[in-house]
Amino acid sequence: MASVVFGVVFYLATLLFVVGVLYRINTYARTPAPLKIPTTPAPITKGGVVLRITREVVFFESLFKANLWTWAAGWLFHAGLALVTLRHLRYFTDPVWGWIAFIQPFGIYAGIAMLLGLCGLWARRLFVERIRYISTPSDHLMLVLLIGIAASGLLMKFAAHTDVIAVKGFFIGLMHLSILTLPADLLLIVHLSLVVTLLVVFPFSKLLHAPGVFFSPTRNQTDNPREKRHLSAWAAKLESEK
Amino acid sequence: MADITAPAYRIIPIVPKLIPGAMAGKGPFVASDKINEAIGFPGQLVEDWHDKAIAKMGELLSKYRSLKVYMDACVHCGACSDKCHYFIGTQDPKNMPVARQDLMRSVYRRYFTLPGKLFPWLVGARDLTREVLDEWYNYFNQCSECRRCSVFCPYGIDTAEVTMAAREILDSVGYGQKYSNEIIGKVHRIGNNLGLPAPALLDTLTGLEEDVKEATGIDVLFPIDVKGAEVLLITPSADFFAEPHIDSLIGYAKVFHATGTSWTLSSMSSEAGNFGMFIGNYDQLRAIAMRIRQAALELGVKRIVIGECGHAWRVAYSFLNTLTGIGDGADANDRFAQMLQKQLDHRYKQPSHICEFTWDMIQDERLSFDKSKNDKHIITFHDSCNVARGSRMGDYAGGQFEIPRNIIKACANNFVEMDPRTTRVDG
Numbered sequence: 219m220a221s222v223v224f225g226v227v228f229y230l231a232t233l234l235f236v237v238g239v240l241y242r243i244n245t246y247a248r249t250p251a252p253l254k255i256p257t258t259p260a261p262i263t264k265g266g267v268v269l270r271i272t273r274e275v276v277f278f279e280s281l282f283k284a285n286l287w288t289w290a291a292g293w294l295f296h297a298g299l300a301l302v303t304l305r306h307l308r309y310f311t312d313p314v315w316g317w318i319a320f321i322q323p324f325g326i327y328a329g330i331a332m333l334l335g336l337c338g339l340w341a342r343r344l345f346v347e348r349i350r351y352i353s354t355p356s357d358h359l360m361l362v363l364l365i366g367i368a369a370s371g372l373l374m375k376f377a378a379h380t381d382v383i384a385v386k387g388f389f390i391g392l393m394h395l396s397i398l399t400l401p402a403d404l405l406l407i408v409h410l411s412l413v414v415t416l417l418v419v420f421p422f423s424k425l426l427h428a429p430g431v432f433f434s435p436t437r438n439q440t441d442n443p444r445e446k447r448h449l450s451a452w453a454a455k456l457e458s459e460k
Numbered sequence: 461m462a463d464i465t466a467p468a469y470r471i472i473p474i475v476p477k478l479i480p481g482a483m484a485g486k487g488p489f490v491a492s493d494k495i496n497e498a499i500g501f502p503g504q505l506v507e508d509w510h511d512k513a514i515a516k517m518g519e520l521l522s523k524y525r526s527l528k529v530y531m532d533a534c535v536h537c538g539a540c541s542d543k544c545h546y547f548i549g550t551q552d553p554k555n556m557p558v559a560r561q562d563l564m565r566s567v568y569r570r571y572f573t574l575p576g577k578l579f580p581w582l583v584g585a586r587d588l589t590r591e592v593l594d595e596w597y598n599y600f601n602q603c604s605e606c607r608r609c610s611v612f613c614p615y616g617i618d619t620a621e622v623t624m625a626a627r628e629i630l631d632s633v634g635y636g637q638k639y640s641n642e643i644i645g646k647v648h649r650i651g652n653n654l655g656l657p658a659p660a661l662l663d664t665l666t667g668l669e670e671d672v673k674e675a676t677g678i679d680v681l682f683p684i685d686v687k688g689a690e691v692l693l694i695t696p697s698a699d700f701f702a703e704p705h706i707d708s709l710i711g712y713a714k715v716f717h718a719t720g721t722s723w724t725l726s727s728m729s730s731e732a733g734n735f736g737m738f739i740g741n742y743d744q745l746r747a748i749a750m751r752i753r754q755a756a757l758e759l760g761v762k763r764i765v766i767g768e769c770g771h772a773w774r775v776a777y778s779f780l781n782t783l784t785g786i787g788d789g790a791d792a793n794d795r796f797a798q799m800l801q802k803q804l805d806h807r808y809k810q811p812s813h814i815c816e817f818t819w820d821m822i823q824d825e826r827l828s829f830d831k832s833k834n835d836k837h838i839i840t841f842h843d844s845c846n847v848a849r850g851s852r853m854g855d856y857a858g859g860q861f862e863i864p865r866n867i868i869k870a871c872a873n874n875f876v877e878m879d880p881r882t883t884r885v886d887g
Contacts, residue, residue, distance in 0.1 A: 249525040254778045258849045284539035284612035349538040351553045354584035430533030435526045436616035443778045446789035457796045
């Protein structure tokens with residue numbers, strides 16, 4: 219019974235996540251950017267913009283310039299999360315792709331790095347006066363949620379193993395539209411419930427910074443206002459009216 | 461309001477402690493009925509300001525991707541929290557860029573997001589009350605739109621965009637600010653921010669010609685409204701009025717004279733500054749910029765050169781092509797822009813900054829200097845906020861940092877660069 223509930227919940231959460239994020243991306247893409255507002259160092263070619271965004275997304279370049287501690291904790295968390303997520307692809311591929319098999323051991327260290335990064339970010343939120351000032355309850359809860367996911371995952375690795383073969387069977391089953399039995403381990407239930415929560419919260423929260431960064435006009439615009447006339451549809455209308 | 465003291469000089473920069481409410485208050489003078497109505501805003505705070513403000517916010521969210529993305533994307537990481545000079549100087553936490561944005565974001569969440577509608581306390585969402593509106597008026601008028609915070613934000617969130625949106629909303633409900641709105645009225649009525657009418661300009665320019673003649677013995681002209689001149693100079697009206705700005709204008713005239721450039725000012729369009737940007741109103745921004753286009757068309761000039769002013773150069777460099785077609789690269793069927801772009805000389809960037817013009821002339825050896833005459837001065841250079849962060853000079857990235865320094869070094873021996881942690885490197 220619990221497996222059926224989890225199966226249905228996972229379907230709904232995934233649907234909500236995908237539809238929600240696509241809806242947001244669609245909104246960002248369709249909202250016009252009427253003026254050129256790139257900030258220094260602004261690339262003057264499209265290739266330069268691609269490089270700039272890549273540096274922002276992969277290395278957090280601006281954050282690095284802003285604050286080393288936040289950068290270190292934030293980067294540790296995000297890089298760890300990326301690797302851990304890839305490592306989890308082993309639960310969704312059969313046979314497991316070669317490169318995913320290869321990264322398995324690194325993924326474990328990444329899990330620890332992720333947890334350390336999250337603790338660093340939370341410590342900053344709790345103990346640095348001005349960061350505490352700007353934090354809302356949801357900011358703290360988001361960190362608690364992610365720490366919960368990382369900690370429950372690591373505990374299953376190092377303390378109380380679950381039947382990963384059955385877990386994999388469950389998810390492969392979901393991908394083939396059949397709901398199999400999920401091991402009834404407390405840690406697993408906690409881990410998966412928190413992941414479901416994350417999926418549901420994503421399209422309604424500040425986690426939208428992930429798609430948002432690609433649509434930020436100060437970062438994704440080419441610095442060529444004098445060379446090429448930039449005109450949005452609603453601004454062009456002002457010209458035809460007169 | 462608390463007593464504000466300048467922070468002590470710190471060899472190692474330490475972020476000051478917070479003093480909540482240090483800059484609480486009523487904010488700058490509110491614009492009168494007459495001032496607001498003259499530029500098409502409601503005279504006073506309208507009765508249904510709440511609904512109007514929320515509707516306006518919705519409109520702006522659909523017209524500006526920047527605002528939409530920036531309302532959603534902030535994670536409260538605090539990267540910007542120690543980057544605003546208004547915060548460093550006042551210690552008021554609401555002057556931290558993220559907190560300033562949150563004044564609006566909290567309202568955005570309440571009215572435009574599901575979590576904010578369901579659990580406002582959880583996500584820091586609040587109703588738009590009169591207190592919140594007053595707080596907007598006070599704190600969104602404590603931002604100079606310098607964009608320093610945006611340079612450091614991992615998502616490029618630009619508080620200037622949020623400030624502009626807030627001021628636009630406030631104006632739309634009749635809660636305008638006197639300084640900006642009065643100035644905009646003057647530009648429409650008279651042609652410049654200071655409200656100097658044409659006869660006063662003419663008199664000033666004649667006086668300047670006499671002053672320069674007296675000082676140098678050379679007949680340097682300050683032409684105005686000359687049809688068929690090559691260059692139209694658009695400069696901040698402070699250059700006609702006050703020390704030391706007026707020295708800039710004298711310098712520009714000398715550069716034009718020494719290089720044999722035919723140039724003119726315009727009495728109708730005698731202002732480079734554009735307060736339409738400060739209040740975030742596209743119509744005003746455009747209407748003010750259109751005066752430059754009109755002057756260029758009427759006078760038949762080949763080049764448009766802009767005198768130095770940080771925010772003015774941002775409008776000129778980044779926006780003039782969009783707003784008025786002063787630039788290059790309009791579509792072939794874009795008749796509005798083509799009409800002007802056909803007239804302009806595209807061997808040069810349109811518009812050009814006076815520093816670009818001057819540096820070109822120095823490189824062409826059409827200007828020469830006796831550098832020793834400046835030996836009594838030790839000179840440094842502080843990059844102007846919106847030139848450094850929001851625009852460019854020359855045809856390569858970073859030209860805005862090189863060109864002004866090149867000019868100083870070409871005409872003086874004692875140039876000293878400031879601490880590298882200032883504007884240039886550190887955003």
